[in-house]
Amino acid sequence: MTAADLSLVKSEADALFSRKRLFAFGAPAIILAYFVYIFFAFDIAGLTQRANWDNAVTLASDSWSYKTHVTRDNRSGEMSYAVEGERKGAYPVGQRPDWVSGDDIITIDLGGDTIVRLLPDQRTEIEVPGFGLIEAQAEGRNITTNLPDDAPDWINASNRRVAITMPEGRVTITGSKTEVFNYFPGWELFWFTFDSPYHGHGVFEILFGDRIDPTRANITGAVSDWWNNAMWRHKDVAWAIGETILMAFLGTMGAAILALPLAFMAAKRFAPVMIVRAVTRRLFDFVRGVDALIWTVVLARAFGPGPLTGTLAILITDMGTFGKIFSEALENVDQKQIEGVASTGAKPLQRYRFGVIPQIVPVLLAQILYFLESNTRSATIIGAITGGGIGLMLTQAIQTQKDWEEVAYYIVLIVVMVMAMDSFSGWLRGKLIGRKD
Amino acid sequence: MTDATFAGAQARQTVDSIQTSYMAQVQRRRLYGGLTLLIFIVLMVSGFTVADDRNAGGFWDGLHQIGDYPAEVLAEAWEKRADLPALIVKFFPALVETINIAAVSTLISAAAGLILSLLSTRGLARWPRMIPVFRRSMDIMRAVPEIVIALVLIFVLGGGPVPAMIAIAIHTAGALGKMFSEVAENADLKPVEGLASTGANWSQRMWLGVLPQVAPNYLSYALLRFEINIRASAILGFVGAGGLGYELRNAMAWGPGRFDEAAAIFILLFGTIVFFDQISSRYRNRLTEGQNA
Numbered sequence: 094m095t096a097a098d099l100s101l102v103k104s105e106a107d108a109l110f111s112r113k114r115l116f117a118f119g120a121p122a123i124i125l126a127y128f129v130y131i132f133f134a135f136d137i138a139g140l141t142q143r144a145n146w147d148n149a150v151t152l153a154s155d156s157w158s159y160k161t162h163v164t165r166d167n168r169s170g171e172m173s174y175a176v177e178g179e180r181k182g183a184y185p186v187g188q189r190p191d192w193v194s195g196d197d198i199i200t201i202d203l204g205g206d207t208i209v210r211l212l213p214d215q216r217t218e219i220e221v222p223g224f225g226l227i228e229a230q231a232e233g234r235n236i237t238t239n240l241p242d243d244a245p246d247w248i249n250a251s252n253r254r255v256a257i258t259m260p261e262g263r264v265t266i267t268g269s270k271t272e273v274f275n276y277f278p279g280w281e282l283f284w285f286t287f288d289s290p291y292h293g294h295g296v297f298e299i300l301f302g303d304r305i306d307p308t309r310a311n312i313t314g315a316v317s318d319w320w321n322n323a324m325w326r327h328k329d330v331a332w333a334i335g336e337t338i339l340m341a342f343l344g345t346m347g348a349a350i351l352a353l354p355l356a357f358m359a360a361k362r363f364a365p366v367m368i369v370r371a372v373t374r375r376l377f378d379f380v381r382g383v384d385a386l387i388w389t390v391v392l393a394r395a396f397g398p399g400p401l402t403g404t405l406a407i408l409i410t411d412m413g414t415f416g417k418i419f420s421e422a423l424e425n426v427d428q429k430q431i432e433g434v435a436s437t438g439a440k441p442l443q444r445y446r447f448g449v450i451p452q453i454v455p456v457l458l459a460q461i462l463y464f465l466e467s468n469t470r471s472a473t474i475i476g477a478i479t480g481g482g483i484g485l486m487l488t489q490a491i492q493t494q495k496d497w498e499e500v501a502y503y504i505v506l507i508v509v510m511v512m513a514m515d516s517f518s519g520w521l522r523g524k525l526i527g528r529k530d
Numbered sequence: 531m532t533d534a535t536f537a538g539a540q541a542r543q544t545v546d547s548i549q550t551s552y553m554a555q556v557q558r559r560r561l562y563g564g565l566t567l568l569i570f571i572v573l574m575v576s577g578f579t580v581a582d583d584r585n586a587g588g589f590w591d592g593l594h595q596i597g598d599y600p601a602e603v604l605a606e607a608w609e610k611r612a613d614l615p616a617l618i619v620k621f622f623p624a625l626v627e628t629i630n631i632a633a634v635s636t637l638i639s640a641a642a643g644l645i646l647s648l649l650s651t652r653g654l655a656r657w658p659r660m661i662p663v664f665r666r667s668m669d670i671m672r673a674v675p676e677i678v679i680a681l682v683l684i685f686v687l688g689g690g691p692v693p694a695m696i697a698i699a700i701h702t703a704g705a706l707g708k709m710f711s712e713v714a715e716n717a718d719l720k721p722v723e724g725l726a727s728t729g730a731n732w733s734q735r736m737w738l739g740v741l742p743q744v745a746p747n748y749l750s751y752a753l754l755r756f757e758i759n760i761r762a763s764a765i766l767g768f769v770g771a772g773g774l775g776y777e778l779r780n781a782m783a784w785g786p787g788r789f790d791e792a793a794a795i796f797i798l799l800f801g802t803i804v805f806f807d808q809i810s811s812r813y814r815n816r817l818t819e820g821q822n823a
C-alpha cells in the first residue's frame with residue numbers, strides 16, 4: 094500500500110467520522126429544537142394556570158373513597174341520609190348511619206373530635222378541634238355566623254353560603270339546606286344497596302346462614318340483588334363489556350373473512366390482470382386511509398349509535414389492513430406445493446384450498462389474533478365516540494364529573510378486559526400455530 | 531407359493547387397516563373442523579344479531595343509507611368548492627397540532643420504551659430481579675386505551691393537546707417497550723461483554739454495545755407507531771383534546787350548511803394519513819432491508 098493510498102483511506106475515514114459526528118450531535122440538537130418549539134406551541138408554561146388542581150384532588154380522593162351526605166332541608170327541617178347524596182344510595186326511612194344520633198338536636202360525629210350539631214331553628218354548630226366552635230344560623234336566604242372576617246382558608250364564608258372543609262369531612266350551609274359530608278375509604282354499596290335485605294350481611298352468613306329474605310334462597314337472591322344493584326349497575330357494566338368484546342370479535346373476524354378473497358385479487362401471483370390488482374390495492378389503501386374515526390362518523394349517521402356501528406367501523410378499517418397483509422403473505426407462498434397439488438389433477442379451487450391456504454394460515458391466524466386484542470382497545474375508543482359498550486359508560490361517568498369511584502371501577506375493568514383478551518389471544522395462538530418464543 | 535399368497539394377504543390386510551384408520555382419522559378431523567366452523571358461524575351470526583338488536587338503527591335499514599351522508603357532504607362541498615382551498619388553509623394549523631401530538635408522543639415514548647425494553651430484557655437488564663416488575667408495568671401501560679387517560683387528564687388539565695400527548699405517550703411506551711424488548715432479546719451479547727471487560731458501566735454498554743445492533747429495527751417500529759399515533763391523535767381530538775378531530779366534531783355539530791368544513795377536514799385527514807403511511811412504509815422497508823443486506 095503506497096503512501097498515496099494510505100492518505101486516501103485516511104481522508105475517507107476522516108470524512109466518515111465527521112459525518113457521524115455531525116449526525117451524533119445534529120440529531121439530538123434537532124430533537125431538542127423541536128421540543129422547544131412544542132413547549133411554546135402547546136403552551137406548556139400556561140398549563141399550570143389552566144390546570145385545575147382541585148379537580149385532581151377530588152378525582153384522586155373520590156376514586157378510592159365515598160362520602161355519606163347528611164342533609165337538613167332548612168325550610169322544612171326534614172333530614173335525609175344518602176351515600177354520595179344519590180337517591181339510589183339513600184338510607185331507608187327510619188334508618189340512619191350509626192355516627193348520627195339525637196332527635197331534636199342531631200349530633201353528627203365526623204371522628205377526630207369533630208362534631209357537627211344540627212340544632213332547631215336552622216342553627217348549626219361545628220366543633221373543630223384546635224379552632225373552636227363555629228355557629229351558623231340560616232334565616233331565609235341569609236346566613237349569619239360567628240366567624241371572624243379573617244377566617245382561615247379552609248373556611249369559605251359569605252352571607253349566602255358557608256363552606257367548611259375539615260380533614261374529617263365537609264359542611265356546606267346555604268339558606269335552603271345544611272349538608273354534612275362524611276368521608277370513608279372504599280366503594281360503598283358495591284355489593285348491595287340499602288333496599289336489599291342482604292345489605293350488611295357477610296359472605297359466610299349469605300352462603301351458610303339462615304334464609305335472610307324468606308321468599309328467596311340466599312344465594313339466588315343475593316346474586317340477583319347484586320346483579321341489579323342500582324348504584325353500580327353490574328348488569329349494565331357486564332353488557333357493556335360484552336358489547337365491546339363483541340365489536341372487536343365481529344369486526345376482526347368479519348374483516349378477515351372479507352379480506353381473504355380480496356387479498357387473492359390483490360396478489361400478483363393469483364390475479365394476472367393488472368387492473369384488478371390495482372383496483373383492489375387502491376381499495377385497501379382507501380379504506381385504511383379513511384381512518385376509523387371518519388368511518389365511525391359516517392356509519393353512525395346511517396346506523397345510529399350502538400355496537401353495530403362500531404363493529405362495521407372496525408370491520409371496514411381492518412379489511413384494508415388485513416387485505417394488505419394477506420396479499421403480501423400470498424405473494425410469498427411457495428409455488429412447489431401448489432404444483433404438487435396441481436399434479437394430482439386438482440381444480441383451481443382445490444389448488445387454493447390445499448396448496449395455498451395451509452401455507453398462509455399461520456400468518457393469517459397470528460395477525461387475526463393480534464388484531465383481536467388490539468381491536469378490543471379500539472372498540473373501547475370507538476364506543477366512546479359512537480355510543481356503545483364500556484367506552485360510552487366511561488365517558489358518561491367522566492362527564493358527570495362526580496362518580497369518580499365508578500370511573501376508577503371502569504378503568505380497572507377495561508385494563509383487566511384488554512389484558513385478558515391479550516393473554517387469551519396469546520394462548521389461542523400458542524394452541525393453534527405453536528409458540529414462537 | 532402358499533407362503534407368498536399368505537404374505538400378500540397379510541400385506542393387504544395391513545394396508546386395509548392402515549387405510550381404515552387413516553379414513554377414520556380424516557373423518558374425525560373433518561368432524562372437528564366442521565364443528566369448529568359451525569361454532570364459529572353460530573358465534574358470528576348470534577353476535578351479529580345481538581349487535582343489530584342493541585343498535586339504534588338496524589343493519590338492513592341503514593345499509594342503503596350509508597351513502598347518504600357522504601353524498602350530502604360531497605354535494606355541498608362541490609357546491610362550495612371555491613371555498614375549499616381557503617378552508618384547507620384555515621384548518622391547516624389544526625392538522626399541524628394533530629401531527630405534533632403524534633410526533634412528540636412518539637419521541638417521548640420511544641425514549642421511554644427504549645429504557646423500559648433494555649431494563650426488561652434478560653441478559654441486558656440492569657437489575658435482573660426487577661424484570662417482571664418492568665414487564666408487568668409495560669403490560670398495564672399497553673392495556674390502557676388512550677382515551678381513558680385522555681379523558682381523565684382533560685378533566686384535570688383542561689382541553690388541549692397536552693392530555694392527548696400524555697395519553698398517547700403512555701400507551702405507546704408500553705407497546706414499543708414490548709416490541710423493542712423482543713428485538714433486544716436477539717441482540718448479540720459479545721459486544722456487551724467486550725465493553726464490560728473494558729470497565730464500561732451499564733449505560734455505556736447499552737449505548738455502545740446494544741443500540742447500534744437494534745437501532746434499525748427500533749426506528750422502524752417507532753415509525754410504524756408514529757403512523758398509528760396520527761390516527762389516535764385525530765380520534766382523541768374528537769373527545770376534546772384539540773387538533774383536527776376537535777374541529778371535525780365542531781363542524782359536524784353544525785350539521786348541514788357547514789358540510790364544506792367537514793369535507794375540508796376529511797380531505798386533510800385522509801391526505802395526511804396516506805402521506806405518512808407511504809413515507810413510513812418506504813423508510814421502514816429501507817431500514818429492514820438495509821439490515822438484511
